[in-house]
Amino acid sequence: MAKPVSIEVYNPNGKYRVVSTKPMPGTRWINLLVEQDCRVEICTQKKTILSVEDIIALIGDKCDGVIGQLTEDWGETLFSALSRAGGKAFSNMAVGYNNVDVNAANKYGVAVGNTPGVLTETTAELAASLSVAAARRIVEADEFMRAGLYDGWLPNLFVGNLLKGQTVGVIGAGRIGSAYARMMVEGFKMNLIYYDLYQSTRLEKFVTAYGQFLKANGESPVTWKRAASMDEVLQQADVISLHPILDKTTYHLINKERLATMKKEAVLVNCSRGPVVDEVALVEHLKQNPMFRVGLDVFEDEPYMKPGLADLKNAIVVPHIASASKWTREGMATLAALNVLGKIKGYPVWSDANRVEPFLNENIPPPAASPSIVNAKVLGLPVSRL
Ligand SMILES: NC(=O)C1=CN([C@@H]2O[C@H](COP(=O)(O)OP(=O)(O)OC[C@H]3O[C@@H](n4cnc5c(N)ncnc54)[C@H](O)[C@@H]3O)[C@@H](O)[C@H]2O)C=CC1
Numbered sequence: 001m002a003k004p005v006s007i008e009v010y011n012p013n014g015k016y017r018v019v020s021t022k023p024m025p026g027t028r029w030i031n032l033l034v035e036q037d038c039r040v041e042i043c044t045q046k047k048t049i050l051s052v053e054d055i056i057a058l059i060g061d062k063c064d065g066v067i068g069q070l071t072e073d074w075g076e077t078l079f080s081a082l083s084r085a086g087g088k089a090f091s092n093m094a095v096g097y098n099n100v101d102v103n104a105a106n107k108y109g110v111a112v113g114n115t116p117g118v119l120t121e122t123t124a125e126l127a128a129s130l131s132v133a134a135a136r137r138i139v140e141a142d143e144f145m146r147a148g149l150y151d152g153w154l155p156n157l158f159v160g161n162l163l164k165g166q167t168v169g170v171i172g173a174g175r176i177g178s179a180y181a182r183m184m185v186e187g188f189k190m191n192l193i194y195y196d197l198y199q200s201t202r203l204e205k206f207v208t209a210y211g212q213f214l215k216a217n218g219e220s221p222v223t224w225k226r227a228a229s230m231d232e233v234l235q236q237a238d239v240i241s242l243h244p245i246l247d248k249t250t251y252h253l254i255n256k257e258r259l260a261t262m263k264k265e266a267v268l269v270n271c272s273r274g275p276v277v278d279e280v281a282l283v284e285h286l287k288q289n290p291m292f293r294v295g296l297d298v299f300e301d302e303p304y305m306k307p308g309l310a311d312l313k314n315a316i317v318v319p320h321i322a323s324a325s326k327w328t329r330e331g332m333a334t335l336a337a338l339n340v341l342g343k344i345k346g347y348p349v350w351s352d353a354n355r356v357e358p359f360l361n362e363n364i365p366p367p368a369a370s371p372s373i374v375n376a377k378v379l380g381l382p383v384s385r386l
């Protein structure tokens with residue numbers, strides 16, 4: 001029998017019951033739901049990762065929709081519980097939805113939402129920060145300073161890598177990968193090599209135009225290349241950032257053999273999902289190659305790190321904070337709430353999940369649509385003409 005879970009309630013007499021498994025930043029998302037006759041219940045349990053049992057208790061006997069988190073296991077058990085409670089909508093408060101079994105949701109006719117776009121630049125900025133921090137050994141140097149070890153400037157103290165003129169490699173040049181590529185190319189004048197299943201024409205045009213601009217101003221132009229294989233990126237790039245989705249094709253994309261093909265002084269950044277990298281192999285590679293550096297936001301067995309990783313000076317580790325800017329997190333909450341609300345109210349699905357800005361403007365009411373439902377096609381949901 002599941003234990004009772006503590007909750008905070010807004011608009012107790014609302015017609016539709018919407019549950020959020022976590023308190024989320026901002027109040028706009030709550031107001032938008034309340035204005036549309038929802039009773040909003042927020043789980044305030046002091047437990048970071050809720051179990052399936054906890055969430056079943058939250059769903060209860062009547063629940064129209066749930067906003068959940070990427071740490072939760074949304075599979076057959078939860079979708080059948082939600083369906084039994086009359087629920088038709090679930091939204092992850094995340095763009096990645098590898099924690100969701102979409103086939104199970106389809107089986108129960110539950111719409112699955114995610115939150116693309118609003119976190120693109122924020123996540124890319126963290127990947128860029130990790131790239132610079134790793135290349136220039138910023139965290140190591142900070143620790144050294146705080147430990148009182150600095151006793152004067154030295155020619156060899158914390159020498160790292162110059163980024164300008166080097167090659168940045170991007171694996172998964174979708175929304176975030178492309179934004180990161182632009183930052184590194186424009187900010188540090190790096191050349192680009194990328195690998196994706198699809199061509200990123202917009203990114204290529206951007207780098208071409210920027211290269212022409214630099215040339216016209218008497219500087220060396222930057223270049224781009226779409227690699228025919230991921231291995232080409234790994235072999236040629238000096239800084240490599242991983243931005244694919246996590247699925248069967250990207251699990252352990254970076255493994256022992258591939259690490260061995262990378263440059264000895266390369267920087268590897270992962271702000272996608274932990275299992276994209278074989279973390280045990282990475283720890284071994286970092287031990288063997290002290291000038292190889294990594295910046296990691298995500299881990300294979302979150303919240304844990306593989307043994308040995310925390311002891312390595314050539315690894316920078318942060319706790320899955322890539323999307324953690326106030327604007328982004330409030331926007332993610334808004335998109336997740338509107339995904340659920342849209343389905344409850346029978347609104348259509350927004351036609352372009354890459355253009356969610358109209359939902360984020362606090363000065364006007366949001367469009368009457370769900371911003372991003374990943375299984376809209378399978379469920380045959382209507383698409384907004386706006
Ligand atoms: N660390 C964090 O806090 C965050 C992590 N993420 C992760 O980043 C991922 C990407 O997000 P977006 O850029 O918005 O998604 P997106 O869908 O725009 O980009 C993903 C790209 O990966 C490519 N891809 C898929 N399989 C591939 C393969 N086998 N090899 C190479 N490329 C492949 C796709 O073609 C696509 O272009 C999310 O799915 C999520 O897991 C997203 C936001 C924050």
Ligand SMILES: O=C(O)C(=O)CO
Binds near residue numbers: 096322
């Ligand atoms: O959105 C995601 O996929 C995250 O990892 C958190 O922002």
